[in-house]
Amino acid sequence: MTPVKKHVTTKINGESVEFLCEPRQSLLEVLRDDLALTGCKEGCNNGNCGACTVVLNGRPVNSCLVLAVEAADASIETVEGIAEQGHLDPVQQCFLEGAALQCGICTPGFIVAAKALLDKNPDPTEAEIRFSLAGNLCRCTGYDKIIRAVQAAAQARLAAQQSS
Amino acid sequence: MSTEVPSRSTPDASDLSPSSAAETKKYKVIGTRPIRHDGADKVTGKARYTSDVLLPNMAYGALVRSPYAHARIVSIDTSEAEAMPGVLATMTSADLPDPWDKVENLGEGCINYAHLSGNVLARGKALYKGHAVAAVCATNAHLAEEAAAKIKVEYEPLPAVTWVLDAMKEDAPLLHDNLVTQALGEESARPSNIGAHIHFEQGDLEAGWAAADVIVEREFKTSSIHQGYIEPHVSIAMWNEDGRLKIWTGTQGSFVVRQQMAELLKIPVSQVLVIPCEIGGGFGGKIAVYEQPVAAVLSRKCGRPVKIAMRRDEVFEATGPTPGSYMRVKLGATKDGKLTAGEAWLAYDAGAFPGGVIGPGCMCVFSCYDIPNAVVDGYDVVANKPKVQAYRAPGSTHAAFACESVIDELALELKIDPLDFRLKNAVQEGSRRVDGPVYPRIGLIETLEAVRDSQHWNSPLEGPNRGRGIACGFWFNAGLQSSVTAAVNPDGTVSMSEGSTDIGGTRASIAMQLAETLGIAATDVQPQVVDTDSIGYTDVTGGSRVTFATGLAAYQAGLDIQKQMVRRAAELWECDVDQVTVEDGVYRYGDAALSFKELAVKLNNAGDPIVGRASVSPQVSTNAFGAHIVDVEVDPETGKVTILRYTAVQDAGKAIHPSYVEGQMQGGAAQGIGWALNEEYFYDDEGVMRNASFLDYRIPTAFDLPMIETIIVEVPNPDHPYGVRGVGEVPIVPPPAALAIAIHRATGCRMHELPMSPPHVWRAMQDR
Amino acid sequence: MVQIFIPAPLRRLTAGQAQVAVVATTLREAIEALEQQCPGIRGELCENDGLAPTLQVAVDNRMTRRMSTPLKADSEIHFLPAIGGG
Numbered sequence A: 001m002t003p004v005k006k007h008v009t010t011k012i013n014g015e016s017v018e019f020l021c022e023p024r025q026s027l028l029e030v031l032r033d034d035l036a037l038t039g040c041k042e043g044c045n046n047g048n049c050g051a052c053t054v055v056l057n058g059r060p061v062n063s064c065l066v067l068a069v070e071a072a073d074a075s076i077e078t079v080e081g082i083a084e085q086g087h088l089d090p091v092q093q094c095f096l097e098g099a100a101l102q103c104g105i106c107t108p109g110f111i112v113a114a115k116a117l118l119d120k121n122p123d124p125t126e127a128e129i130r131f132s133l134a135g136n137l138c139r140c141t142g143y144d145k146i147i148r149a150v151q152a153a154a155q156a157r158l159a160a161q162q163s164s
Numbered sequence B: 001m002s003t004e005v006p007s008r009s010t011p012d013a014s015d016l017s018p019s020s021a022a023e024t025k026k027y028k029v030i031g032t033r034p035i036r037h038d039g040a041d042k043v044t045g046k047a048r049y050t051s052d053v054l055l056p057n058m059a060y061g062a063l064v065r066s067p068y069a070h071a072r073i074v075s076i077d078t079s080e081a082e083a084m085p086g087v088l089a090t091m092t093s094a095d096l097p098d099p100w101d102k103v104e105n106l107g108e109g110c111i112n113y114a115h116l117s118g119n120v121l122a123r124g125k126a127l128y129k130g131h132a133v134a135a136v137c138a139t140n141a142h143l144a145e146e147a148a149a150k151i152k153v154e155y156e157p158l159p160a161v162t163w164v165l166d167a168m169k170e171d172a173p174l175l176h177d178n179l180v181t182q183a184l185g186e187e188s189a190r191p192s193n194i195g196a197h198i199h200f201e202q203g204d205l206e207a208g209w210a211a212a213d214v215i216v217e218r219e220f221k222t223s224s225i226h227q228g229y230i231e232p233h234v235s236i237a238m239w240n241e242d243g244r245l246k247i248w249t250g251t252q253g254s255f256v257v258r259q260q261m262a263e264l265l266k267i268p269v270s271q272v273l274v275i276p277c278e279i280g281g282g283f284g285g286k287i288a289v290y291e292q293p294v295a296a297v298l299s300r301k302c303g304r305p306v307k308i309a310m311r312r313d314e315v316f317e318a319t320g321p322t323p324g325s326y327m328r329v330k331l332g333a334t335k336d337g338k339l340t341a342g343e344a345w346l347a348y349d350a351g352a353f354p355g356g357v358i359g360p361g362c363m364c365v366f367s368c369y370d371i372p373n374a375v376v377d378g379y380d381v382v383a384n385k386p387k388v389q390a391y392r393a394p395g396s397t398h399a400a401f402a403c404e405s406v407i408d409e410l411a412l413e414l415k416i417d418p419l420d421f422r423l424k425n426a427v428q429e430g431s432r433r434v435d436g437p438v439y440p441r442i443g444l445i446e447t448l449e450a451v452r453d454s455q456h457w458n459s460p461l462e463g464p465n466r467g468r469g470i471a472c473g474f475w476f477n478a479g480l481q482s483s484v485t486a487a488v489n490p491d492g493t494v495s496m497s498e499g500s501t502d503i504g505g506t507r508a509s510i511a512m513q514l515a516e517t518l519g520i521a522a523t524d525v526q527p528q529v530v531d532t533d534s535i536g537y538t539d540v541t542g543g544s545r546v547t548f549a550t551g552l553a554a555y556q557a558g559l560d561i562q563k564q565m566v567r568r569a570a571e572l573w574e575c576d577v578d579q580v581t582v583e584d585g586v587y588r589y590g591d592a593a594l595s596f597k598e599l600a601v602k603l604n605n606a607g608d609p610i611v612g613r614a615s616v617s618p619q620v621s622t623n624a625f626g627a628h629i630v631d632v633e634v635d636p637e638t639g640k641v642t643i644l645r646y647t648a649v650q651d652a653g654k655a656i657h658p659s660y661v662e663g664q665m666q667g668g669a670a671q672g673i674g675w676a677l678n679e680e681y682f683y684d685d686e687g688v689m690r691n692a693s694f695l696d697y698r699i700p701t702a703f704d705l706p707m708i709e710t711i712i713v714e715v716p717n718p719d720h721p722y723g724v725r726g727v728g729e730v731p732i733v734p735p736p737a738a739l740a741i742a743i744h745r746a747t748g749c750r751m752h753e754l755p756m757s758p759p760h761v762w763r764a765m766q767d768r
Numbered sequence C: 001m002v003q004i005f006i007p008a009p010l011r012r013l014t015a016g017q018a019q020v021a022v023v024a025t026t027l028r029e030a031i032e033a034l035e036q037q038c039p040g041i042r043g044e045l046c047e048n049d050g051l052a053p054t055l056q057v058a059v060d061n062r063m064t065r066r067m068s069t070p071l072k073a074d075s076e077i078h079f080l081p082a083i084g085g086g
């Protein structure tokens, strides 16, 4: 029995978006399967890996734990919205330069979560970075290069701010 | 050799300079740190993993899995599910062709197709909790899950056994009625759960014990561990009306998937096309097929592409893991610190079907030390757990935990510094392994010397409840088959196609070897991982072989291109071929000199397009050794182990892209740390895994680890033009032993069981 | 002479010898020669026309499954379990 669908209007990466969804569908599922925003990944579908991280109303969340209907009238930022006008965000650039990814499945989640951290705390300590990213699992890198990439991104953002 | 100086890779990953000045003279591309070619796709979310592929009219499959660890399947009734609107097809093992009892060597170990088929969908009996029993597909994934719940399976539960020693007992419940113990040339008379007995001996063991002044013997236990890749298994199958089967999957080996599909479905290999998608981690666990044949049969039945994506609990309960083990290791040495004898008795569970990783376990247990007299016995034992798969240096980590712990105790008994003791007995060129072969040029001694000279080893560690440990590790690394083609473009760049799926940045390390060979920049090579119709046979991405073997193919493809370019340059300059010289990518004749790019532009539209190709099958192990140093602090109240500092040292032969070599060392170390301190399959008395989620099966998070320092030692591999050795597997081997030794120094307690989680460490501290 | 190292469980077929010396130029010839001296041993090492799938062979450190692998006059041959990797 397919349940009756709900109509949802929301904002994704600055654009107004409408969709129909079943009440049981998660935001992750709708983003990926219905809106073709496949940048956020599913690693566990129960809130334990962070691969599905998006920013919902300014806060990073596991989109597998958010129902799609809860996104009504919200503002959502996904990994697809992070690079601006052909330019990678400093977080993305530093991940590339610092080789902070191997298989890359965790990378979109880390990038979204790291950018959210730096937006809130522009100059975090190593411990703060590790603590904030503890909800994002990576099985490949041992985190070393991820942490360094976030540190480098923080420095790059601070430098850009000072020069502007 | 002058290049044998260990090059210390800077702990600052943002430093993009080559790893050492001496090497920049020799190489232009190798040893530098370019941005990987697929990097931008991966940081923007554009890279296509299997789950991101949406095909028109796609149906979704779900599996019905056994709730029992061991049960006879009495009946399966799919009628209610089939009657549901939106349900397209169902299947059971009866829909798979009768498997043949054929064992085939797929390069990376062998596969018995009867077992593989029985693992894909249970035949007659479910052999572990989570064993797939039936499947269904429907128009959407939720519906498929609902329909799966409506498939009625009647079971007759049987007693289950999960611990390897229990499974070996005379009166243990038998998983297979006809399993007899294979021991090279001998078969046991009566069936048991022991699939194989491996036995190595060398020298005269009794004489070895007699010559020893000190002998230490200990026993060890480890739990099952999962590879823990973040991407669950996902596949899409589309079986067309013309008989052609297409598979989209994230796999470590697209050709090996093609082979397995052909054998399991009894169709010609030529009818199967495997399209490798980006893969979200594998570590050995994504070589065997699981859901692919099921998706294929469902697709044939319903006429649509069918996608099957496992949930995380299915991944834990039905894929992987690496074995639980029981090990006994005994070593003897003389007063002056020379090992005289060694004996190891290893039992590894294989999961539900025989053929686990005991072979390499036996070959690795004494692989770091020159032990003149040794005997190793190993047992491959089936138990009611998922079929064991490879996990990074399969079998070696268990064995190193046991051997290195005994080495450490022996050194302390002898009052010899444990590092000196290792150096005194380390294998080198000419040492004979217990399984027979003699090592060629290897770098264990250089690795241990790099430990001795490291800043970490020479820094003091002070404070209560703290301790430092070191341990070594070994892995063979494979060669196997690889193919590469490379076409020169009109602008002088090169498009390279290869068949090794890229799990950790190997497109870059392969492209860099081609670029080095041609004398062009890494960015001038555009690498692509292509499907099984588009490149020659290529073995799995595993065995730490890709940068070595596919890199070797890229090097040879480069030489092929160069030969063609020389011939064409000679035509251009109207001279003889042997009058054209090439150096550093510059082609010369008399006063004329053109770079590779300039020449390529000139040759465009004038004669045959230039396409290089090479296929290789290097028949060598590249033999890599690592040694890790770890400082810990143990909380006396809780038994929790905090890692204060960690350094991984390893002989990489030659680091092509040092950042990714460091990354392999760091990632492997982190996995080994998880194995050592926390991870375990927690089984209840019914054989049910009680922690099948990332919440309860806790892999290390960023908050659990410090930075992981790396020291890359470079003892060139004589079997590769650039000296490359395999890198990826060794770094998981030393951590459990190194941590056990560090915990001993911190607490005085010897840990003989993994994981060394807080309850276990706390208990050991209470008992001291 | 080519030295064939006999896996311990098969030494019952070689009267306990751990090594058997043969004259051979390829792996196939070596196994044939071994079979001449120790009847029955080929059946344990080979299947059909090739090596048993559960085995691999080290010839002077080269891993191989090819029966045509060339040998030097003093090559060493070891029979090992086939291994995988992660």
Ligand code: FES
Pocket (backbone or CB within 6 Å): A041, A042, A043, A044, A045, A046, A047, A048, A049, A050, A051, A052, A053, A062, A063, A064, A065
């Ligand atoms: S998929 Fe959402 S947290 Fe893992």
Ligand code: FES
Pocket (backbone or CB within 6 Å): A100, A101, A102, A103, A104, A105, A106, A107, A137, A138, A139, A140, A141, B230, B280, B281
């Ligand atoms: S890069 Fe593979 S999980 Fe993080």
